[in-house]
Structures are given as structure tokens and as C-alpha cells.
Amino acid sequence: MRRWLTALTLALITAAPLTAQEATARFGTGTTEVLLRSTTDIAIITPVIDRFVALNPDLSIMYEQWGSNALFDRSREDCRNGTEPADAILSSAVQQMVWLVNAACAAPYRSPNTTALPPSRRWRDEVWGVTTEPAVIAYNRQLLSGAEVPRNRFALLDALRERPALFRNRIATYDIAESGLGFLFAYSDSLEATTFGALLEGFARVDAVATCCSAEIIDGVAQGRYLIAYNVLGSYVVAADEPDVGIIYPEDYTLLLSRAFMIPKGAAQGRIAARLLDFLLTAEAQALLRQTGLVTDLDPAETGLAVSARRTIPLSPAILVARDANRQQLLFRFWSDTFQRAELP
Known part of the structure; x- marks a missing residue:
């Protein structure tokens, strides 16, 4: 299994770019069409895009939902080949967006x-963070009591050591070979956590599952296939609105992601993309994003998360190190030696 996983990972690293989006939707009926490519699920982004086109009846938004790696590949190829790009890109794999900016692919x-954005949420006036989303531990409320739920990584390690039979095949997280966001979280953990190596060992011991997507992972927790999901985006847990799925903001540290917006160089409707960006940063749009879970206030009284435990992933050249080929292959190798791939139902 481990040899097969390593071979698959290396194949993914060198594979040809993916070209197909996962889903599409059209918003508005205006005659001027804007193409927005994004990793955000259509169902989650709908309220804010609906409001934008209501305020701009001359426009229509063609929305394409992509996986993060496929979106990066397509955007990079458009930039390299000079083909007409999307008018705007919105991605959770922010290290890929910073790479595109650094490669002169942005306007x-x-x-x-x-x-008005803080420095950690903008870089070179070419990429901007429009959301506030924590990476959380999700758990099944019916199958784990409050006392059993690990509230930090040290407690999670203890639980895996003390009750391996309970957690066998029932811990899930992102497959970093398929998910650019998953890779970013794993890479950030490797820099931040003294527990990182021990967690990988613990996950291997209980045959933890690495799978592709937030919705799939959260559904698995809701259905009881998984007891715990590690480092999943809290926004998707909120959007799923599953009463049996609880959220823990890890007390040792919680990673905070700001989904990145970019206007590609050469975008046909770049001015309108800029109008959309400005709208997303308004109080009205932020309130709509808050309702869907894409903006989290992180009030310590409600989340139990101290300000000192917040770790913002910056939109800056610092995260370009995550794109280093040697570092990527090393992390892929560690990850593939740890996780089995989830079998699709």
C-alpha cells in the first residue's frame, strides 16, 4: 500500500494539468458576462454572488467550481501561453495564488x-484575502462525549495512544496530493507543531484516512464513518449545518486561512472583477459571508480560542516555500507513508 501511494503521489506531481471544472452555475441575466473560477462550493458562495448581480443588473456571472490543484494548473497555463484567462480567481490554496502573483500572472x-485590509491579507496590490476561515477539529457529537473530544493536538495524541481500537479507520483529513488546501495545512503544521511527527505516527497507528474534499469528510463525520476530522475548514462544517457534527478550535493553535482573490493579467473584464472584489470587502458582503461560515469572528467567549493561539496563514512570499519541489516531495512521502486512501462508496 505504501509503495503504491508513493508511486501515485509522484505521478500526481508530474501529471499533465487538469482542465475540467467540477460544476458550473450562472448568476444574473445581464448582457456583460464575467467568468469567475473558484474552489468555493457553489452552494456556499451563492448568497453573496446573488447579491452582487442584484446590485449590478447589467452583469451576469459565469461561476466555475474547480479543485484547487486543477484551478492552479489551468491558471498557470493561461498565464504561460497567453490564452484568455478567467476574469477573477478565488482559491483556498493561497500558496498557489501567491505563486501566480510572483510569476507575474496577476493584474x-x-x-x-x-x-484597509491588514498586511497579512494583501500582497503587492495583486492578491487579497476576502474570508476568515479556521482549520478545526470536527467530531461526531453522538459517538464522542464532551469529555472524550480532544481540544488540542496533545490531547488528540493521547486519545490515539490510549484507545487505538476506537479510532481505527475513523480519523479523516485532506489528501494532500489531491487538495492544495490540505497540502497548505499540512505544511503549516510541519512548521508550527512540535507534535507534527508524533501526529503522523499516531495517524499511521490507527490507519487514518486521507480523502479529497471538505464535503465528503464532513458527511463522513455526520454519518458516523469517522469520529474525528482533523484540520478541516470550519466554514464547510458551518455550511453543512449537521446537528451531529461539533467543532473544536484547537487550543494549542488554530490555523486561519483567508481565501485569496486575484485578477489575472489580461482578464477581459478586469474592471468588473475589481468591482466584485470591492463588493466582497464591504460590510454587507462580509455579513453574507459570515452567514455562510466563510467569515468567522472567533470571539474567545464563544470559541474558547485565545487570541495568542491564532496562526494566520499570510498572503506573502513566505508561503512560497511550500511550493519548493524538494519540500513538497518530502512531505508527500511522509504523508503517503502515513495514510491510506479512503475508498469511495
Whole structure:
């Protein structure tokens, strides 16, 4: 199994770019069409896009939902080949977005809304963070009591050591070969956590499952196939609205992601993409994003998460190290030696 996983991972690293989106939707009926490619699920983003086209009846938004790696491959090829790109890109795999900016694939834009963002959520006036999303531990409320739920990584390690039979095949997280977001979280953990190596050992001991997608992982927790999901985006847990799925913000540290927006160089409707960006940063749009879980306030009284435990993933050249080929292959190798791949139902 481990040899097969390593071979598959290396094949994924060198595979040809993916070209097909996962799903599409059209918003509005205006005659001017804007193409937005995004990793955000259509059902989650719908309220804010609906509001934008309501305010701009001359526009229609063609929305394409992509996997993060496929979206990066397509955007990179458009940039390299000079083919017409999307008008805007919105991705959770922010290290890929920073790479595109660094490769001169983005168009600059500056406004009062963008300059009001903190430095960690904007870089070179070419990429901007429009959401606030924590990486959380999700768990099944019916199958784990409050006392059994690990509230930090040290407690999770203890649980895996003390009760391996309970957790065997019932811990899930992202497959980093398929998910650019999953890779980013794993890479960030490797820098931040003194527990990282021990966690990999613990996950291997209980045959933890690595799978592709937030929705699939959260559904597995809701159905009881998994007891715990590690490092999943809290926004998708909120959006799923599953009463049997609880959320823990790890007390040792919680990674915070801001989904990145970019206007590709040469975008046919770049000015309208900039208008969309400004709208996403308004109080009205942020409130809509909050309702869908894409913006989390992280009030310590509600989440139990101290300000000192927040670890923001910055939109900056610092995360370009995550794109280093040697580092990638090393992390892929460790990961593939740890996880089995989930079998699709």
C-alpha cells in the first residue's frame, strides 16, 4: 500500500494539468458576462454572488467550481501561453495564488477597501484575502462525549495512544496530493507543531484516512464513518449545518486561512472583477459571508480560542516555500507513508 501511494503521489506531481471544472452555475441575466473560477462550493458562495448581480443588473456571472490543484494548473497555463484567462480567481490554496502573483500572472488593483485590509491579507496590490476561515477539529457529537473530544493536538495524541481500537479507520483529513488546501495545512503544521511527527505516527497507528474534499469528510463525520476530522475548514462544517457534527478550535493553535482573490493579467473584464472584489470587502458582503461560515469572528467567549493561539496563514512570499519541489516531495512521502486512501462508496 505504501509503495503504491508513493508511486501515485509522484505521478500526481508530474501529471499533465487538469482542465475540467467540477460544476458550473450562472448568476444574473445581464448582457456583460464575467467568468469567475473558484474552489468555493457553489452552494456556499451563492448568497453573496446573488447579491452582487442584484446590485449590478447589467452583469451576469459565469461561476466555475474547480479543485484547487486543477484551478492552479489551468491558471498557470493561461498565464504561460497567453490564452484568455478567467476574469477573477478565488482559491483556498493561497500558496498557489501567491505563486501566480510572483510569476507575474496577476493584474494590480488598489482601492480604499483593499488598502484597509491588514498586511497579512494583501500582497503587492495583486492578491487579497476576502474570508476568515479556521482549520478545526470536527467530531461526531453522538459517538464522542464532551469529555472524550480532544481540544488540542496533545490531547488528540493521547486519545490515539490510549484507545487505538476506537479510532481505527475513523480519523479523516485532506489528501494532500489531491487538495492544495490540505497540502497548505499540512505544511503549516510541519512548521508550527512540535507534535507534527508524533501526529503522523499516531495517524499511521490507527490507519487514518486521507480523502479529497471538505464535503465528503464532513458527511463522513455526520454519518458516523469517522469520529474525528482533523484540520478541516470550519466554514464547510458551518455550511453543512449537521446537528451531529461539533467543532473544536484547537487550543494549542488554530490555523486561519483567508481565501485569496486575484485578477489575472489580461482578464477581459478586469474592471468588473475589481468591482466584485470591492463588493466582497464591504460590510454587507462580509455579513453574507459570515452567514455562510466563510467569515468567522472567533470571539474567545464563544470559541474558547485565545487570541495568542491564532496562526494566520499570510498572503506573502513566505508561503512560497511550500511550493519548493524538494519540500513538497518530502512531505508527500511522509504523508503517503502515513495514510491510506479512503475508498469511495
